Amino acid sequence: MNAAVPAINRMFRLQWEEAQDAWVLLYPEGMVQLNASAAEILTRVDGKKTITEIQTELLTKYPEAEGLEQDVNDFFVHAQTLNWIRYV
């Protein structure tokens, strides 16, 4: 169980960009285009759900995916080093 509750850092704004055909993170004078799995995770980050709840949602949507829980954990470690998220 991972009861930590992530939220997107105030510095960043998550947004669907039609022109990029992708989810992006916008920040002061810059933009990062997210790949499909990063977008699946980050669009579920709302400052309320725990990491375990996010994992459960993803497992329901992708029951075949192997090592999904570990991938999500790794993503959050990485996202924190990039300052994309903070914990509530």
Add this chain to the structure above:
Amino acid sequence: MFETAKRRQPLWLLAELTYKCPLQCPYCSNPLDFAAAGQELTTEQWIDVFRQARKMGAAQLGFSGGEPLVRQDLEILIAEARRLGYYTNLITSGIGLNAQRIAHFHDAGLDHIQVSFQASDEEVNQMLSGSAKAFAQKLKMAREVKAQGYPMVLNFVTHRHNIDQIDRIIELCVELEADYVELATCQYYGWAFENREALLPTRAQLERAERITNEYRERLAAQGHPIKLIFVTPDYYEERPKKCMNGWGELFLTVTPDGTALPCHSARMLPLTFPNVKDHSLSHIWNDSEGFNYFRGKGWMKEPCRSCDEQDDDLGGCRCQAYMLTGDMHNADPVCSKSEHHSLILEARLAAEADVSATAMTFRNERNSRVFLKG
């Protein structure tokens, strides 16, 4: 900056709302003859520009100038830009800002405020900005920006008069809780080119500043401090030019106060015709105008760029710098050691070693701008 750009889209729209500014920084990148610029775009004209650029893929919108706070309709422009889905950046000196206005911008949806400083102390700041009260006002506004929860970037243009205080500058930024700090070594365009002799630091000054910045980076990272220090080296001390604007007409679109559209904010100085948003659609301007197509690709290159195996790395460098220094905008940027004009850069470096304390600076104001018009 932008990590992905598959197609040629104007991802970054810089809206220079006005050339009016209460400060007179001698390194301003505005054109020398700004006093001759035509009438400013109206609120409706700006909103139309934002709408068109957004459709073409623009995601970042910078409100700049001059001092954008001079525009009384700024709040309306911010609200409309945010509604269109832009990440909105206010690039300001902080002069003309107050707590109430910061709050109104927040309500309108402003995402980020960048405050520019001239120095870390009042005396130097005053000398450079031409304003006695500016420094205290900037400090107050930077604190207010953070207190209201905005991400904040602090921008210090560094040069020989303030670069030796880099440690104090960084400490001030930490104290003010900046998220990003741009330690942007002055680039020599516009007014800065006029004042180059008085502004260019020596190599020793530059190397010291870079070393101190790196030491702070390590120390702050070790403390788990989230602040990011961005150090921009002046290309006068490089042997290869910068890939200017990440390519001409690839990513950036500047619209000047009178509606002239440019591939970069300096390009107005070039002997090219640039289209105006009052006369043409942005789509025509970006895709079909001569001004935006002129330096796209590599067909325009002369030797040594034309046969250079590094031509894709820097695309021949900056067109404005080539034009200002050599008189021909098709030449290699003289920063490149392969350029036959590289000696001009070497001479400027050498001149920086001399004592220039008595060199007078030309301040950026309406009166001086009119002198350039006559000249």
